[in-house]
Amino acid sequence: MTQVNPLLQVDAAAVRAEIGQDSLRTLFRKMLLIRRFEEQAEKQSGFFREGTTIKKIAGFLHLYIGQEAVQTGFYAHLDPSKDATVTSYRCHALALLAGEPPKELMAELYGKGTGNVSGKGGSMHFFSKRYNVLGGHGIVGGQIPVGIGAAFSAKYRKSGGVSVTFLGDGASPQGTFHESLNMAALWKLPAIVVVENNRYGMGTACHRAVAVDWIAETKAPGYGLPSITFDGLDIYASWKAAQKAVAFARSGQPVLVEARTYRFRGHSSSDAALYRTKDELEAYKKQDPIERLKEDLLTCGWMTEADVEAAEEQVAAIVREAIQFAEESPEPALSEIARHVYAEV
Secondary structure: OOOOOOOOOHHHHHHHHHHHHHHHHHHHHHHHHHHHHHHHHHHHOOOOOOOOOOOOOOOOOOOOOOOOOHHHHHHOOOOOOEEEEEOOOOHHHHHHOOOOOOOHHHHHOOOOOOOOOOOHHHHHOEEOOOOOOOEOOOOOOHHHHHHHHHHHHHHHHOOOOHHHHHHHHEOOOOOHHHHHHHHHHHOOOOEEEEEOOOOOOEEEHHHHHHHOOOOOHHHHHOOOOOOOEEEOHHHHHHHHHHHHHHHHHHHOEEEEEEEOOOOOOOOOOOOOOOOOOHHHHHHHHOOOOHHHHHHHHHOOOOOOHHHHHHHHHHHHHHHHHHHHHHHOOOOOHHHOOOOOOOOOO
């Protein structure tokens, strides 16, 4: 049986007008900041292949390059004073979008005491209590019950908040995914679960690990949930899908969302991604969400080449400051080594 393509149909011009010029330019700068932050982090990781570098970032480094439109579109509809977000180990973008200082996030990657969680979390475990970012999680699917718990809390406290849980396609077969969807549906929680389908779970293509082609559309009916599937390489589709999903959740209707996106790097910075072809990668790079938005802004006259250059310079300065801060920051004090590990009595 041939399945109809369920992608959300979006009128780019209409959505552009709905977002507005100032807000859209802001979204462009946010996506650009994520990209440049990730690129510079990659260069400091010791796995950068264009030239040599001293390895200043140890351990795994899961980059969000290529997926910027997804979380940027969603965060545009959230209020961090009441809405909670949680994601997997690919967590740098979410923390940047929430408003955590880039210099503290870079310092965390360096393992410095001035880092986002005092150098104890590293790349996979950014967290923000002040902005309700409930962490990056290294266990596949481990963040999903946390997100559902946040939705339960919002309903119980009558805060009017929603929770947004981001996960990869590789986490969708996990038991936590199904148990959490069942609980959200049963209790009518203000929960949004977003599958960022970047086509690969580590090195395994999605079609080899997930039995269906369209995750949200196929899985949601089993729990009586509405679903939204959109082009995750298009900021307009992301923004519109997020608007619809947040409206569902605020009305007490949980929703399952799938973003059809792509990562331009390997699973982590040490992964050469030899399991995919160069032709496939280049085809997706032609759909680069940042380039697509830039070209649209230039075409409609909402930005000039000078504006784009200025945005690049502004972002470059922020990232340079973050690198300098991280390099100059002290290592965590030895007295911190057991703090937050054992109970203090």
